[in-house]
Amino acid sequence: MPDLETPPVGGDQEPSESQNKKDERDGKGIDFGFWILLSFATITLIGTAIRGFIPLDIIEVAFWAALALLWHKKKIVSQGSKAAVGILAILVAFGEGYSEARHKSGSYTYLQMGNYQVRVDSSAGRTDRLWSTGWKPISFDREASEMNVIDAIFSAPLSNGQWVGERICFDVQNNSNYIIKAIDVSVKVTPKSTTDSPTTLPIVLHPQVFGLLDTGDEDRFCGTAGAFPGLAEWSYDVQKYTGWKK
Secondary structure (H helix, E strand, O other): OOOOOOOHHHHOOOHHHHHHHHHHHHHHOHHHHHHHHHHHHHHHHHHHHOOOHHHHHHHHHHHEEEEEEEEHHHHHOHHHHHHHHHHHHHHHHHHHHHHHHHHHHOOOOEEEEEOEEEEEEEEOOOEEEEEEEEEEEEEOOOOEEEOHHHHHHOOOEEEEEEOOEEEEEEEEEEHHHHHHEEEEEEEEEOOOOOOOOOOOEEEEEEEEEOOOOOOEEEEEEEEEEEOOOOOEEEEEEEEEEEEEOO
């Protein structure tokens, strides 16, 4: 009787041709997760570039880019992971669309007040005035909130500080996602005489042209400090920013 060969068992089996083709397709197919996550990073980067490179947006760009790189390096191909990324994409797109629609869907009432025109958005609780450069906010029906001071210092820094007469003024370029109402600073006056002690003045700075500083705009912020004491040097520390998030 001829000997019968026993087929290989377990790990000794050769992979089938269909399995090889499937593995090849998995390795060479379009990496949907990578491209979706990378598109999130790209869209966020474009958005923050338009708004002036807001620090929190830059952190979000780095987050999406890191996830995309991790996905690509791990070569994630499972159907469950792809489904999760697809759901995430739908949720992010829905959230961004809802936020943008809510921001732009204001119902305005237009009024003439003396020599200038205003519009009231009752749903947002905001009143704008028409300037030669467009509509600018002048008031809100809710209290201003305190901004994150670290983020605000980078996104709306003070520059060109001057003490003229009884006022201290700074230039402010607003690249934050807040409409800025006021900036509180602590001004330290140090006399050059060693016999006199330094003094500290709390100063509240307000925009001089528009009344409120909208995102993307620049204005001169000033506050009353009294007459400069003569032979002395002065410095300042930012204490807080207040405004309304857009």
